[in-house]
């Protein structure tokens with residue numbers, strides 16, 4: 001009770017004390033880039049105006065304002081969320097967006113479970129009065145409680161997902177506004193079992209990395225009319241059918257107009273009038289299809305009352321079918337062999353936050369150069385601009401759900417462990433899986449969803465969670481494939497039978513050796529009723545001079561298999577990839593995932609070093625070997641099927657204006 005009363009006293013006096021002493025936006029005093037174990041070629045470009053690009057390319061409005069830059073920060077203890085330090089100037093400077101643990105943050109410290117972040121902003125004077133003002137966060141790890149001018153405007157849980165609050169009623173339109181964000185991030189302390197991917201505060205070992213705490217993606221304001229578009233769900237198939245749902249801030253039915261533009265011009269290729277809140281289907285005649293080799297994207301505009309947004313999409317259909325007796329993934333009705341790196345999205349200077357958009361695209365460009373047509377985005381979610389880059393460059397993205405920590409000590413058995421803490425951890429994982437699919441399902445490049453990686457946090461006693469979760473994902477997004485479990489314990493859920501094996505592949509083959517230590521048994525051979533996939537293999541490494549390594553200690557530079565020279569590294573990698581090709585020729589292998597895009601901390605098995613300054617690949621050798629995978633796959637199934645996959649063959653065409 002006492003706490004609550006104190007809280008409301010602060011609220012009452014907030015707007016009076018605020019404006020005179022607020023830290024000013026754009027004041028970078030006190031911010032100092034830290035010197036981490038390793039930087040990248042982009043570290044020095046970041047400065048104090050990071051990520052200036054519009055952060056949400058699929059729903060873009062003209063009037064927006066970036067709030068990134070140097071903010072103020074204070075580490076606190078539990079129980080402070082009810083006491084926002086309104087009107088105080090917090091002691092330390094921090095760069096937003098960043099992870100507190102990163103050099104770029106200016107803090108570079110671990111273990112701050114609770115903290116306050118603070119900035120101030122003016123609402124641009126040319127924004128129409130009577131409009132709404134929304135505040136958007138790309139991602140805050142892990143829980144965010146947001147205050148504007150001392151008043152609590154909202155709460156969000158989940159370290160990888162975007163969220164928006166309408167703050168209009170809390171703002172001064174003609175003065176300075178104070179923004180305070182309370183962040184709580186337990187990562188894997190205590191018995192917390194929440195989606196964290198590879199972050200850890202407590203474990204050592206080769207495959208666990210520095211955690212990320214805080215506001216690690218762009219924060220921004222936008223101005224919208226009183227009635228506005230809150231979400232745009234859109235799937236465009238190879239048959240030219242567009243299935244669109246516009247969600248509106250008003251609950252009553254209202255109309256909108258959607259236009260797909262001709263390539264390279266503002267002229268309409270197709271326009272439809274639809275009603276918000278439920279699917280609307282219309283046809284675009286003979287669109288150029290999107291494929292990894294030819295990633296054509298069409299501009300789209302949507303007008304809803306006086307709200308207008310720009311967007312885009314490619315036309316393609318993802319499905320599965322039997323070709324020459326083998327279950328295959330199909331793109332636009334044809335078997336598409338997919339060749340992907342395991343891509344973790346870690347950076348030595350920014351940890352989870354890539355230093356710049358150019359740096360983020362650089363990884364994708366280097367992969368494209370040698371012929372990768374897919375990406376397994378491994379137990380992390382990237383900023384929206386990453387998925388736009390994948391759409392533009394032509395990658396099929398296998399998006400993993402960020403995993404729970406693998407297991408916890410068993411309270412009943414000091415030598416044992418439990419995979420899942422309990423029903424609350426499961427329920428929160430399920431909820432966040434829904435957020436993942438809702439957030440990314442309208443990007444053209446998304447090809448498949450992965451629910452579990454290697455049994456991490458996956459309950460292993462019946463009822464097996466991957467069955468209802470596969471149904472959940474299919475109900476939220478019927479247009480993609482589902483990889484229910486990538487590696488380890490498989491009970492036949494989903495569209496893939498995915499084997500992990502290092503260093504050699506065992507893809508769609510009758511022989512699978514048991515790997516890992518799961519308690520509930522394995523398939524020991526490929527299950528022909530699903531698509532055969534090598535979800536991880538390779539992991540061939542090479543130790544590096546200390547100026548390119550995270551650890552100045554060779555004993556901590558490790559891999560599944562180490563080579564001594566770059567020449568040896570190329571030889572061993574290509575040997576493994578040639579084995580995969582032989583399995584494409586002989587067995588039911590439909591895709592391979594090579595570990596991995598870059599070195600990450602102590603794992604030195606990247607195609608590139610962690611700082612991206614060394615590219616280990618012999619480009620000619622890799623390009624020709626990768627091409628030989630596609631050629632081998634084409635020989636096994638170059639027949640095409642009628643396009644009947646999920647998301648295509650749409651019935652009930654609405655009125656169409658072309």
Ligand SMILES: *[C@@H]1O[C@H](CO)[C@@H](O)[C@H](O)[C@H]1NC(C)=O
Nearest residue numbers: 023024027028029030072089
């Ligand atoms: C910038 O912030 C510092 C530290 O809070 C403060 O001392 C200084 O007066 C500010 N400068 C301006 C121009 O606001």
Ligand SMILES: *[C@@H]1O[C@H](CO)[C@@H](O)[C@H](O)[C@H]1NC(C)=O
Nearest residue numbers: 129170171172173174175176
């Ligand atoms: C700011 O706007 C409020 C109404 O929102 C008004 O009462 C106040 O006089 C304005 N102040 C200035 C300095 O224009």
Ligand SMILES: *[C@@H]1O[C@H](CO)[C@@H](O)[C@H](O)[C@H]1NC(C)=O
Nearest residue numbers: 261262263264265297298299
């Ligand atoms: C889409 O619109 C953007 C911005 O107007 C333009 O730069 C781009 O060329 C357009 N793309 C196509 C395919 O027309």
Ligand SMILES: *[C@@H]1O[C@H](CO)[C@@H](O)[C@H](O)[C@H]1NC(C)=O
Nearest residue numbers: 409410411412413418420421
């Ligand atoms: C430990 O044992 C208790 C009592 O049998 C049981 O209720 C509880 O579920 C067990 N905990 C785990 C994690 O198995």
Ligand SMILES: *[C@@H]1O[C@H](CO)[C@@H](O)[C@H](O)[C@H]1NC(C)=O
Nearest residue numbers: 561562563564565568569572
């Ligand atoms: C690497 O070099 C060391 C020292 O010459 C040797 O002992 C080791 O066998 C070599 N390892 C490989 C994989 O060639």
Ligand SMILES: *[C@@H]1O[C@H](CO)[C@@H](O)[C@H](O)[C@H]1NC(C)=O
Nearest residue numbers: 631633634635636637638639
């Ligand atoms: C298509 O497959 C047949 C065998 O089914 C093969 O003879 C032919 O060379 C393949 N075509 C291409 C372009 O790979």
Ligand SMILES: *[C@@H]1O[C@H](CO)[C@@H](O)[C@H](O)[C@H]1NC(C)=O
Nearest residue numbers: 243279476477478647650651
């Ligand atoms: C259109 O999309 C919605 C949402 O994904 C889906 O439920 C519906 O089945 C789709 N309609 C058709 C005809 O595919």
